[in-house]
Amino acid sequence: MKKILALLLTLCMLAALAACGTEPAVTEPTGDTTTEPAVSTEDTTASTEPERTPAxxxxxxxxxxxxxxxxxxxxxxxxxxxxxxxxxxxxxxxxxxxxxxxxxxxxxxxxxxxxxxxxxxxxxxxxxxxxxxxxGVLHILENGNSVQSIADLEGKTLYATGLGATPEYILNYILEKNGLTGKVTVEYKTEHSELAALLASGDVKLAMLPEPNVTSAMMQNSDLRLALDLTAEWGKVSDTSAxxxxxxxxxxxxxxxxxxxxxxxxxxxxxxxxxxxxxxxxxxxxxxxxxxxxxxxxxxxxxxxxxxxxxxxxxxxxxxxxxxxxxxxxxxxxxxxxxxxxxxxxxx
Missing domain, CATH: 3.40.190.10 (Periplasmic binding protein-like II)
Structure with missing residues (x-):
C-alpha cells in the first residue's frame, strides 16, 4: 500500500513539474494596433493671395x-x-x-x-x-469710270480725309512710289461723314475714304463705285502691312x-x-x-x-x-x- 501511495505521489509531482515548464500561448497582433491621430489634408491657413481689385x-x-x-x-x-x-x-x-x-x-x-x-x-x-x-480700310471712290488704276489719278483732284494721320501718309507714299507726287491735287476734309455726304450728293466725284464711310456713301448713291483699294495698292509698293x-x-x-x-x-x-x-x-x-x-x-x-x-x-x-x-x-x-x-x- 505504501508503495502505491509513493507511486501516486511521484506521478503527481511529475505532472506539476511538467505544468510549470509549459509556456503560455501568445497571440501575435496581426497589425499595428497603435491609433495615430487623424491628419487633416485641408489647408487651414488663410489664403495669402490678394483679391483682384478692378479699375x-x-x-x-x-x-x-x-x-x-x-x-x-x-x-x-x-x-x-x-x-x-x-x-x-x-x-x-x-x-x-x-x-x-x-x-x-x-x-x-x-x-x-x-x-x-x-x-x-x-x-x-x-x-x-x-x-x-x-x-487697311482705305478706298478711292469714283462717280464715273475714269480711274481704273493708280496712274489714272494724274491731273485729277482727289478729296480725302485723315490730314496729319495715317491715311494722308499712306496716300502720299503710294503716290510717291508711283511717280505721282505733285501730279494729283489732294483736298482734305476734316470729317469722314462730311466727305461721305458730299460723295452721296454728287458734289464730289472722286474721293478717298475709310470704311464704314465708303459703305455709307455707296448706299446713298448707286452711281458710286470702288475705283481703288488702297490696301492692295500699298501691297504693290511695300513689303509691310498697312x-x-x-x-x-x-x-x-x-x-x-x-x-x-x-x-x-x-x-x-x-x-x-x-x-x-x-x-x-x-x-x-x-x-x-x-x-x-x-x-x-x-x-x-x-x-x-x-x-x-x-x-x-x-x-x-x-x-x-x-x-x-x-x-x-x-x-x-x-x-x-x-x-x-x-x-x-x-x-x-
Missing part, C-alpha cells in the same frame, strides 16, 4: 473702324458686365483725342498708328502701344493695377472676337453707342474693316515695319524719330 478706365477712341472693335465692350460695360468700369469718349477728329492724351486726361486711346508714335514722343514715353486694332489703328495706354495706369489692365486686354480681345463673329449685333451696338451713325451701314462695312487685336511680338513686328516705311518717307509723320523698344508693350 476705372477712361477710354478715348475715334469713330469708325478704330472704334468698331470696342462695340461689344461698350455694351457690356454699359450693362455692368465687366469687372472694370469704363468711360468712353468718341471723336471724329484725331486732334481731339491727341489733345486728351497730351494732357494726360485719358488712360486708354485708340488712334492712328502714326499718331501713336507722335504721342509717345510728345509725352516722353508716358503712353505705350499695347495692340494693333485696325489694318497697319492703320492701334491702342495706346498710359504706363502709369498699367503699373497702378496690372491685374485690372490684364482684364482690360482680355475684355478688348473678347470684344473684337465678338464683333467679327456677330456682325448684326455688333452693328446695332455701333449705332447705339455712336461709333457708326446707322446699324445698316456698320453691318455692311464690318467685313471690310479688318478689325483685329494683335499684341506682343507680332504687334511689334508689323507696327515697327510700317512705322519704318513712314519714317523713311517723312520722319515728321511719326514725330521725327522711330519709337524705342519700350513703346511696344509686352513684346519682349
Amino acid at each position: 476705372s478706365y477712361s477710354v478715348a477712341t475715334l469713330k469708325g473702324p478704330t472704334g468698331m472693335g470696342l462695340a461689344s465692350l461698350m455694351d457690356k460695360a454699359a450693362k455692368g458686365e465687366t469687372a472694370n468700369t469704363y468711360a468712353f469718349t468718341l471723336a471724329g477728329d484725331p486732334t481731339a483725342v491727341s489733345a486728351s492724351v497730351i494732357n494726360g486726361e485719358v488712360d486708354i486711346a485708340c488712334v492712328p498708328v502714326n499718331l501713336a508714335s507722335v504721342l509717345y514722343t510728345k509725352t516722353n514715353g508716358a503712353y505705350v502701344c499695347v495692340a494693333v486694332n485696325t489694318l 497697319v492703320q489703328g492701334c491702342v495706346i495706354v498710359k504706363k502709369a495706369a498699367i503699373e497702378a493695377n496690372p491685374d485690372a489692365f490684364a482684364d482690360f486686354l482680355a475684355d478688348y480681345a473678347a470684344s473684337v472676337e465678338f464683333v467679327n463673329a456677330n456682325v448684326e449685333d455688333a452693328a446695332a451696338f455701333c449705332e447705339t453707342y455712336g461709333i457708326v451713325p446707322k446699324a445698316a451701314v456698320a453691318m455692311r462695312a464690318y467685313p471690310n474693316c479688318n478689325i483685329v487685336f494683335v499684341t506682343g511680338a507680332e504687334m511689334k513686328a508689323s507696327l515697327s515695319a510700317f512705322l519704318g516705311v513712314l519714317y523713311d518717307a517723312n520722319p515728321a509723320s511719326i514725330g521725327g524719330a522711330l519709337p524705342a523698344d519700350d513703346f511696344y508693350y509686352g513684346a519682349e
